[in-house]
Amino acid sequence: MIVIEKVLLVAVMHDKSDEEQFYYSINELEALAKTAEGVVIDTIIQKRPTPHRAFYVGEGKLEEIKEKLEENEIEVVITNEELSGGQIRNLQEHLEVRVIDRSQLILDIFAARARTKEGKLQVELAQYTYMLPRLHGQGTDLSRLGAGIGTRGPGETKLETDRRHIRRRMDDIKKRLEQVVNQRDQYRGNRKKQQLFQIAVVGYTNAGKSTLFNSLTKSDSLFEDKLFATLDPLSRRMKLPSNLEVLLTDTVGFIQDLPTALIAAFRSTLEEVKEADIILHVIDVAAPNKEEQEQTVYRLLTELGADQIPMLTIYNKKDLIEDAEFVPGSHPYLLISALDMEDVKKVKMETESLIKLQWTYFSGFVPEHESTKLAKIRQYTILEKEEYHEERFAYRVEGFVDPNHAIMKEIKEFHQE
Incomplete structure (x- = not known):
């Protein structure tokens, strides 16, 4: 069942921010939130030289955010930049709602949309890689498979205490991904053989x-x-x-x-x-x-x-x-x-x-009795001209061919400058 949640976006505009680029990133964040089935109620922006080390935004702005959350019964705060584990913990304790950052939101969307075995493994590995340095800040929200934005976590283990389990799981995923990658390489190899x-x-x-x-x-x-x-x-x-x-x-x-x-x-x-x-x-x-x-x-x-x-x-x-x-x-x-x-x-x-532009031009006559060769030319080249010449009992062909294709050997037999 799809859970629609109310979202508040929070962003800090730094001294060095390009204003047009900054506002586009806000629009993009809103689109990301919508993709994750969130409804953006409002966006709060603070101009300051650098993000606050403990809370991302200044403490005055933090109170404004808290009031906005209570007024609108908002369930999720999403920041426009990556947060440290400490910032996540401090914000969640102060605001008493789920807090995620832009990176976690993107990971969450990928988790919802991965369909293949490889895609699911890659998302899970990316989530663990993101979470590992932030375990002390995540609280309990990410320790279980959830139904809201930012809670499509990799499993039911208590992430904040079991680092060894996470590292073992990451090693296991990497091994499984290697096998999938090898299968993909074989598939690519087969495609190359088909040329x-x-x-x-x-x-x-x-x-x-x-x-x-x-x-x-x-x-x-x-x-x-x-x-x-x-x-x-x-x-x-x-x-x-x-x-x-x-x-x-x-x-x-x-x-x-x-x-x-x-x-x-x-x-x-x-x-x-x-x-x-x-x-x-x-x-x-x-x-x-x-x-x-x-x-x-x-x-x-x-x-x-x-x-x-x-x-x-x-x-x-x-x-x-x-x-x-x-x-x-x-x-x-x-x-x-x-x-x-x-x-x-x-x-x-x-x-x-x-x-x-990448291929080689060819032209010449293919004898009528070599119909197999003609069929290959039709299949593997860009054939621009094909005319039957009765006096030569042959087809005049003209076009372009991949110089590295196996058919080049046969084309060289009849090619005329």
């Missing part, structure tokens, strides 16, 4: 990646107007205009200030991006700070070692802006709506053009 061209769809959370993925592959993966709608990577075959089949993978949405523990735990999930031959980077063109979102994705791609992979930038949700407002920040790019099938065709055509 399917691989495309990864990446982007900031809620940019419309899954909507585009569905439109491109005509599948029914989960897509909804919530952050992190897709958590586990999903792969489907997609046909390009030339009939070449490629493998398209949808990935978890990127976000600013993703908890360090979560990035580490999801490294193997995001490895899908590193395996890609091309990246489709989807950006919500109507987002108020799309430039910052774009830079967040670039930064995380660099951390993954995927920043050298050819990329097509797709500015999505064009129906939400005026054309005159649009200035692209990256090239090559397309301005589209993922729900417009004409735009989806453009994405396929532009993707095919990018592949041709």
Whole structure:
């Protein structure tokens, strides 16, 4: 049963905070709270040089928060920055409600949305990694599996006293994850043997990646107007205009200030991006700070070692802006709506053009009696021309081929400059 809880957001604006960026992070925190089934009643912001060491906010502001909680019967306080164990304990004792921070909220959403065995293990490991240094501050709320925001903890053990149990459990999860990662590597190896061209769809959370993925592959993966709608990577075959089949993978949405523990735990999930031959980077063109979102994705791609992979930038949700407002920040790019099938065709055509830039041009005649070879060329290359020449009893073919594909050996037999 879904539990809807009243939430109060609390944030400190530091001296060095960029004001526009700060307020966007508040909007994002509100969206995260909504995704976790919370109803944001109000937001309290305090300007101070640095967060209060004991309470995050100053003691005067703390009383204002307490009054707001009592007036509105609010059950959860969510802070915009990571808290120490001591800060969590002090706030909970003073406010007498559950207090969680941005990182814990993100972990909680991931815990609710993980579907695969690997995803669930990774979330559990990330939660333990986050909790271990904060055990003395968590009180009893995280010692059991709960029903409210921030309580989807890993189990029923008393976390604040049993560090050894947590470390043993973390070691066990790491071993199990190694096995899952090995299975994933085998799966990747099999895909490599099939030599399917691989495309990864990446982007900031809620940019419309899954909507585009569905439109491109005509599948029914989960897509909804919530952050992190897709958590586990999903792969489907997609046909390009030339009939070449490629493998398209949808990935978890990127976000600013993703908890360090979560990035580490999801490294193997995001490895899908590193395996890609091309990246489709989807950006919500109507987002108020799309430039910052774009830079967040670039930064995380660099951390993954995927920043050298050819990329097509797709500015999505064009129906939400005026054309005159649009200035692209990256090239090559397309301005589209993922729900417009004409735009989806453009994405396929532009993707095919990018592949041709990476591949080798070929042309020549395939004898009529070598129909098996012709069938392979149709399947594994971008075939742009195919004509039958009666006088030669052969097919004139022209197109582009992956120079590392096994079929290259056969193409070299008839290729003519």
